[in-house]
Amino acid sequence: MSAPGEPGGAGAGPGAAAEAGAGAGAAVAADAGAVVLRASVLGALRHGFSTRLGGVSVGRYASLNLSAGWGDEADAVAENRRRLAAAIGYAPERLCTVKQVHGTDVVDAEAPPELPTDDDGRPQADAVLTVARGRALGVYTADCVPVLLAHPRSGAVCAVHAGWRGAAAGIVTRAALTLAARAGAAPGELVAALGPSIGPCCFEVGREVVAAFAQRHGEVLERPGKPGSAGNPRLDLWRAVALDLERAGLAARSIGAAGDAAVPPCTMCEPARFFSYRRDGRAIGQQLSVIVSPD
Numbered sequence: 001m002s003a004p005g006e007p008g009g010a011g012a013g014p015g016a017a018a019e020a021g022a023g024a025g026a027a028v029a030a031d032a033g034a035v036v037l038r039a040s041v042l043g044a045l046r047h048g049f050s051t052r053l054g055g056v057s058v059g060r061y062a063s064l065n066l067s068a069g070w071g072d073e074a075d076a077v078a079e080n081r082r083r084l085a086a087a088i089g090y091a092p093e094r095l096c097t098v099k100q101v102h103g104t105d106v107v108d109a110e111a112p113p114e115l116p117t118d119d120d121g122r123p124q125a126d127a128v129l130t131v132a133r134g135r136a137l138g139v140y141t142a143d144c145v146p147v148l149l150a151h152p153r154s155g156a157v158c159a160v161h162a163g164w165r166g167a168a169a170g171i172v173t174r175a176a177l178t179l180a181a182r183a184g185a186a187p188g189e190l191v192a193a194l195g196p197s198i199g200p201c202c203f204e205v206g207r208e209v210v211a212a213f214a215q216r217h218g219e220v221l222e223r224p225g226k227p228g229s230a231g232n233p234r235l236d237l238w239r240a241v242a243l244d245l246e247r248a249g250l251a252a253r254s255i256g257a258a259g260d261a262a263v264p265p266c267t268m269c270e271p272a273r274f275f276s277y278r279r280d281g282r283a284i285g286q287q288l289s290v291i292v293s294p295d
């Protein structure tokens, strides 16, 4: 990835966003609103990667939990979703999400579901795209990699959920190629940003997973553990996702990261800023990453 810019910097965007700038992770006033990270590679398109800061949930869900699925109070989640929508700049009812299943299906937000749906009518898929106007697309994560994709010229956008299973099966490449085809664009015209997720510093996996990624990419994606650590190898899923985007045809310079550092923040390393399933287990909050097509 090449993502010039200031670490922790935040791009311009509408809404009352409390920007997570350099030094984010410090206490944020309760009335500051949802704290989101942005990626300048996405330009003027409204978007945001949520942190856990600036919401109303308490305990293990404190405070900006966007997920209704892991046991938090419904009223708190609804308020948090309103805050995120205000920070990014979309009407909450325009948000489209999918039932994420670690697969490779990509759905069009405007198309009637052809895939199995959950109780809320959401199709089972791990990427959702649109070429329609004024639509917000989101994916939930708490360690997996959220990827926001866009074709800036047409305004077509896509949100992707990439854990190691989905990434190994090709969800990232497939989402990029599908978006390009629907937008009538060359894949090289797309831009993409990776959001907060578990980094190679923390992501222990089995030896067979490392081998599968090495075979897929022709490059060793195993990284050394922290000093004093033992056990399983660590996988650089960020690099794997970037390689998949490049494989689809994106230029390396068109691939950025939330916060505009060279790589996104690691969810497991930063308990003050992010929920992490690997760190805290189930019954925690989840981040929500959203991109909005132009009106």
Ligand SMILES: [Zn+2]
Pocket: 198, 199, 200, 201, 202, 203, 266, 267, 268, 269
């Ligand atoms: Zn880490």
